[in-house]
Amino acid sequence: MPYKHNADRRHHIAKTKFRISNWPEYEAGLRRRGSLTLWMTPEALAGWRAPRRKTRGGQPRYSDLAIETALTLGCVFGMRLRQTEGLMNSVFDLMGLDIPVPDHTTLSRRAQKWKPPARRNRPLPDGPLHVLVDSTGLKMYGAGQWREEKHGARSRRKWRKLHLAVDANNGEIIAHKLTDQNTDDPSQVEPLLSQIDGGIDQFTADGAYDGKPTYRSVLQHSATASVVIPPRSTAVESGDTGPPGQRDKHIATIAKDGRLKWQAATGYGKRALIETAIGRYKTSIGRRLRARSFAAQQVEVAIGCAVLNRMLACGRPDSVRCQVRQT
Structure with missing residues (x-):
């Protein structure tokens, strides 16, 4: 880049400073990102069990939403599949819910076939x-x-x-x-x-x-x-x-x-x-x-991007450039 040619003289230029104008709301959003209620929503619990299938073959026990919820929790808290299974068991016990938890083998197998729902971006109100x-x-x-x-x-x-x-x-x-x-x-x-x-x-x-x-x-x-x-x-x-x-x-x-x-x-x-x-x-x-197969890695990346968007929606800093006083 062109600015690298003047790198030996750039230390004389004052660094631009910014301040966050919505710090109370942003700080509350940062705390909310770690809340379990953000990731274990009532909609996820309501759609935990898979709908009964009328075709031949074994009946699935967990819905795609349940698999997505489990993989999302593991992505948010940086845990492997076994640790994710233990976390969900303890959370359901504390909540007093009699809901089965998918084991790590089921999560590993379903992650290779799970398809993320289509999350299309909506055009902004003020233009493209x-x-x-x-x-x-x-x-x-x-x-x-x-x-x-x-x-x-x-x-x-x-x-x-x-x-x-x-x-x-x-x-x-x-x-x-x-x-x-x-x-x-x-x-x-x-x-x-x-x-x-x-x-x-x-x-x-x-x-x-x-x-x-x-x-x-x-x-x-x-x-x-x-x-x-x-x-x-x-x-x-x-x-x-x-x-x-x-x-x-x-x-x-x-x-x-x-x-x-x-x-x-x-x-x-x-x-x-x-x-x-x-x-x-x-x-x-x-x-x-963390995943080994390419299909599971694609699911891991899709969930990671969805997690980042959800975290960003909780709290986004509004940075304002500070005025520099010249002496």
């Missing part, structure tokens, strides 16, 4: 969305890098790639996709946008998404969307006949005014909000996937 897209890596089980460096053994460490789409106005995760570590970022733009209902006003991503496939996918979803992606330093205009496209305009503007002015003019600085969302996921949910 400003979508931020980025990806991050999540660790899996296997020998680590220390073993490879210490003993010379080949590391079995594998990664999964989590692709996220975030609403810039409220920080909510509106789409997600889990892939293997070799999947490139531009190929997942279309799967992410297919999960979003409503129009898109602006699509912002980093330079890894630069290229015609990304522009094509965004404009197919919303023909009037503004695509803000920094072109590579070696990028040149396409030279196509007709009016210049958005990418050509970005290249011409950067060549004329520089990248810093281009970032300020296009609102590229809001991309930091998805970095915040990724940090929130790794801090609250974890940097490592």
